[in-house]
Amino acid sequence: MTVPKNQPSPRALAWRRRGAAFTAGWREFAKQRAGLVGLGLLAVIVLLAILAPVITDREGLDVTKATGDRMESPSWEFLLGTDRPGRSVLLLTLWSARISLTVGFVATLLSVAIGTIIGILAAHYGRWVSAGLMRITDFFLVLPSLVLAIALSTVLERGIGTIILAIGLTSWPSAARLVRAQTLTIEARPYIERARALGGGHFHVISKHVLPAVLPLVFVNTTLAVGSAIVAESTLSFLGLGDPDPMRPSWGSMLRSAWLDSAIIAGAWWYLLPPGIAIGIVVLAFTMCGRALESVLNPRLREG
């Protein structure tokens, strides 16, 4: 057998095929207006959060250097008014996005990673491995996650890291169950048997057959989970378990200080609404994106 030299290598072909699959997937995604709107919103928010140090001055977060008055109503100088120490609420909301999004993304990655690994291992090895891992999953599933997160944040040092850990460690069980179910259906396919008969070991079966088939599902799950992680972060921060440093605000801690400063009684709606609406918009955007992705990857959900 001679091989023509001009023929692309199978690896290149595989990548080209993936590229084509991605384009086709994108086209399907683009057909869904809600998904596009969600993606657009996210792009704008993430961009603003990343560019916050460029377009604004971090010094404005320092309470000692605050230029505004106490709870000033919106004006041309402060578009969304000021908080109690006199800082711009717009500036706070913008910088909070950085913390909220970071916690949301990292905590979700952590939880999905734990969930995926446990789910795949449980389904692949079966028997006592599965029994053991699933009992651990059940344990975390029945624990009230908020209580566990509060307990964790009180035991560990307060800060972003702790919050990420608390959210990540409490939200993985549903991902694990989902991945396990999907892995079980993949493992029942005859091509897994064929791979075994070819001599493939556990690592081969998992990395070549199971993981690529499970990943799309994991991806959708991640997108949908970021929203709830952001809500969880806000909840914990609102309860006073977040980062105490006023230079690192999050939407949750903004709500907390608005509440502590009796913003409602003072009639300072501009203090309370921006972080709340920001949380709502981000969660909605992630959900719209996630649903659109889901229907791209699972054609059965498509209408018509």
Added chain:
Amino acid sequence: MPLLELRDLSVRYRNRGVEAVRGVNLTLDAGETLGLAGESGCGKSTLAMSVLRLLPPNADISGEILLDGEDVTTMKWGRLRAVRWTSAAIVFQGAMHALNPVQRVRDQIAEPIELHSKTEYSASALRKRVHELLAQVELPAEKGDSYPHELSGGQKQRVMIAMALACEPRLVIADEPTTALDVIVQAQVLALMSDLVAEKDIGLVMISHDLAVLASTCERLAVMYQGSLVEEGLSAEVITNPQHTHTQTLAAAFPTVGDPGSRYAPATSTTLPDAVPAPGDELLRTSDLHVTFRTRGVTHAVAGVDLSVRRGEIVALVGQSGSGKTTLARTILGLQEPTSGQVTYDGKPVPRSTRGLKAYRRQVQLVLQDPTSALNPRHSVYESIAEGLRIHKVPGDEREHVAAALDAAELRPPQEFMPLLPHQLSGGQRQRVVIAGALALEPKLLVADEPVASLDASVRGEILALLLRLRANLGLAALVITHDLGLAWNIADRVAVMYQGELVEVGPVDEVLNDPKHDYTRSLLAALPTTQPKETDLASG
């Protein structure tokens, strides 16, 4: 007036473009039986479903479907509902999936009666009617209380037939009613259907890809090919003197066991090896092999099997489903641990350690029943074949190995097939890819589990011929697991008949199939549907 008349019927699926059914004309009178034959995708199921307008909404029907003189295509929704099941009923394909798993079969049989019957049935009258129906399909009344999973395949098929008869329809359409069944059960179901037709004077349209099955139950045969009706006539004539080339292929695909002309000669358009090479020394042996499962009671799946395969020999392992033949194959491959006894390969016991098994699996390769599910849909042909090479880190140029394997499996030119994904291939090509994937590791023995059971009749012969050529050219030994005695007759040197976990008869094919010693082998042979028309009494198992 004929019971069913199709006038220039065409069906087109909007998303596919090609017409699934093209201008078919057919008539059927009450008390008549018509067999509809054809390969998968020829439009025979579409045709059947169109009679009751059960097609998906994206199907466009043109032409007329006259059921008792009334056109189904123009019926109002209410009238159509009334006609469904009372005038015509369908026995769906795959009884395993067409029954509701969480309802007792009694309730499922009663369902159409409750929905359609004009007279109100009281609870006890309904119960009595269900018992009558169960009796008609030769099931005891107690079976009505079972759930589908508690019934065997044949019993489920009977329940399906009882359901179809529930409203005393004048026309019954049976879509592949026996495909998933064993020969013996198949013979029973076919006999039952012929009896019912004769007794109740109903019209029967039976759909199958197996001409022998149709010929043994139906008076007339119609053959479909790519949506058109290519041949129609009396069964005996169509079978013995097929006119259209496609009918000839179908008729030749299933050999008559005992016919010397088809010994070592599966129906194929390619050349077969001239001589049958003499087998060499013993390659694989199982001695007193037992495999026992302990889930829900004790099942002796394999109960003391002694079987040997010599170099370059094709051995057929024949038995009905549940006889333990697949478990035996899995044990030979080391995918299932034996409870006792051992498998020896090349004089040495097969290792149980992970590393030892890996080396062993280079020598012995598996070919699975359904090539569609045996290939990862995300992997290209190249990747599927290279998988084994990568696992074993076979030295040399990977691309050349893959090309050689594709060439050996007769997928030529190899370069064209490499980048394709499984869904771009036909069923036969997919099975060749699976075989090529096994050949890439240059094994000595191929274990093939029902290698052609899910393939079309015309492809069947090609794959079997490929196995014969591989044996002749590469000296490959094969253990072919099958329920199909015709396959054993076509390619095997020796046949081993398995029944309830034990080998009841082992010997050269000519000897065992021409002169069976064991009762079970005899009943298997007797249950084979013959291409003789139905006047000769159908053997029932």
